[in-house]
Amino acid sequence: MFPDVPPDRHLRLAHASALLGVTPYLLEYHPADAIIAIAFTSTGALAGIASVDLPGPDADLVAMATRAKQSLENEPSADHVALIGYGTKAHVKPLMDVMRFLLDHSSRLHLVEALRFHDNTYWSYLCSDACCPPDGISFDPTCSPVAAQATILGMTTLPDAAAHVAQFAPVTGTPREQMREATRRVRDQARHMMTRGHDWRAELLDRVASCSQAVDLGQKLDDEQVAWLEMLTSSTLLRDLAATLAEPGEDDRVHLRMWSEVLRRVDPADAVAPALLTAIYALRSGNGPVAQIALNRALDTDPGNRTALQMRQVAKTGVTPAQIRSSQITPTALTEQAKRCPEDTWPVLPQESR
Known part of the structure; x- marks a missing residue:
């Protein structure tokens, strides 16, 4: 890479x-x-x-x-x-x-x-x-x-290499339990917001902007920030939009650090979208080894995930960051799709336990 x-x-x-x-x-x-x-x-x-x-x-x-x-x-x-x-x-x-x-x-x-x-x-x-x-x-x-x-x-x-991979392993113990509680709270908020309608695209833009700024300043995201990013990108459309929000260069690396942190802290069952975003920003930053680690995390959760399998084949070809960027759907096209089909921006939430 x-x-x-x-x-x-x-x-x-x-x-x-x-x-x-x-x-x-x-x-x-x-x-x-x-x-x-x-x-x-x-x-x-x-x-x-x-x-x-x-x-x-x-x-x-x-x-x-x-x-x-x-x-x-x-x-x-x-x-x-x-x-x-x-x-x-x-x-x-x-x-x-x-x-x-x-x-x-x-x-x-x-x-x-x-x-x-x-x-x-x-x-x-x-x-x-x-x-x-x-x-x-x-x-x-x-x-x-x-x-x-x-x-x-x-x-x-x-x-x-094992120590390198271990950086992306899911958190355990008390941090995992705290993250689960934050995820539950954020999902409860999202369910109420869906009942009265909400601009989820704007929510994603605001959340990514504030979280990436915090990461750029060296700050650790709190549990609710992580939970919001994971929940919003459960929408495939918003996940694809999140993959286009960085400028080439240092901004790509900031977003790579941000999504890597989200990947490490979310429940493994919710790891696919953060893993794919980590992989995309790793490829945009030219970091092939990290892209492979992230794609393995995605496939550990969903072995048949077509996007992860396709990205793994692409990563093996040694594409350049510029080639990755040029192959992505533009933010303008994704925004137009969100306006035409706002339901495509709705988060995918698990059913509430009875």
Whole structure:
């Protein structure tokens, strides 16, 4: 996927060790058992990053490598690419060889580096023994100068992919019970509002504006704010409208943080809409790994959800943020639909228990 990197974050990568040092900060976790492909522009700016899990013994290596290559080539500004395989030689080399071959023989991208990293040691597939001895070169990415620079710039990383996924796990215990009570109160209010008519589209616009502003200021949403956002987006039309309300760039990332918080705090049974919105804003921000995590949450709740299944296929193609934005229905069209069919904006509420 291709991230909209904040313009004030500049890291100089003058050596293979610098590339190893910064990669966990680009992914937001320390990778393992994967090949990470990083694309750059001709000026050295980051153009995209893709992660490919190391294959099992019966995997189609050509298909896996082709998908990764296509995802990198989807970004028109990408000119160069570096590969880093995380794992043992036996696990990394088969897929690495196929990816290198495809990049060398059927890609407009120029391969500038191919590394393997394991047990704080790295090897380069593109240099001779003179620059890369058989035993490899020792390197601790957590102590590298570029890691320190990334930390100063406010970039963070987690120990592994599991910790990254855990950030999006549903809350439990007392927070879950408090959230259930808030959800019940908000739904009771909504039922009364439906009996006398209500402009649900305007309600969504107001709620999203106030909540995104709070998130942008670093504030935590209260339980009722979260419950309102979940309840309003139970309408498919309002969910689709909510997916268009951010401006490209930093605003996308604010909305990603907002919907991620909603996803984490709502009851898992109500997770589909917040998960889809998290995935959309992750794709709009170029964060493919988060999009996949969110789509998995949606499918955990509703395994046959067509929107989530379709989005997962789209995410695998490596679409760019600009392509995601251009494929969305415009807010104007959604607003016109809401005016024609106001009943389509009504929240979908569960029946009251007797």
